[in-house]
């Protein structure tokens with residue numbers, strides 16, 4: 751089956767860090783800054799055609815006034831993801847070949863297994879075949895328990911979306 755990945759890109763306000771990390775793992779290009787001025791968020795949104803995700807009502811109103819694509823959310827990440835699936839033409843999928851680094855939003859490449867033998871704990875090395883490397887910050891990832899939790903999250907979100915239709 752041909753899988754469809756969305757081209758939707760996000761810029762995310764500084765209150766929504768855990769959401770930004772999740773969206774990156776799901777493969778969405780998601781800009782996030784710990785400290786950024788509202789004006790800068792709005793110009794990134796405008797210039798790069800990104801969807802602004804914000805929990806700041808005033809910022810959301812400004813974005814609406816300027817005809818930018820913005821979504822207001824103040825719920826849990828799970829509820830926000832349900833909202834995104836309903837409002838945008840996107841699907842949640844987890845394929846580490848498409849994932850972005852949760853820390854810096856860069857793309858990941860498959861890492862030669864031998865190269866990281868000294869980098870990761872021995873049991874992790876022995877229990878995993880595939881390792882991924884962030885091309886920007888050099889952090890190494892593998893399909894550990896965190897990824898399984900993300901897959902459970904996708905299932906819950908999809909059930910909620912299906913039930914609300």
Ligand SMILES: [Zn+2]
Pocket residue numbers: 851852853854855856884885886887888889
């Ligand atoms: Zn990185």
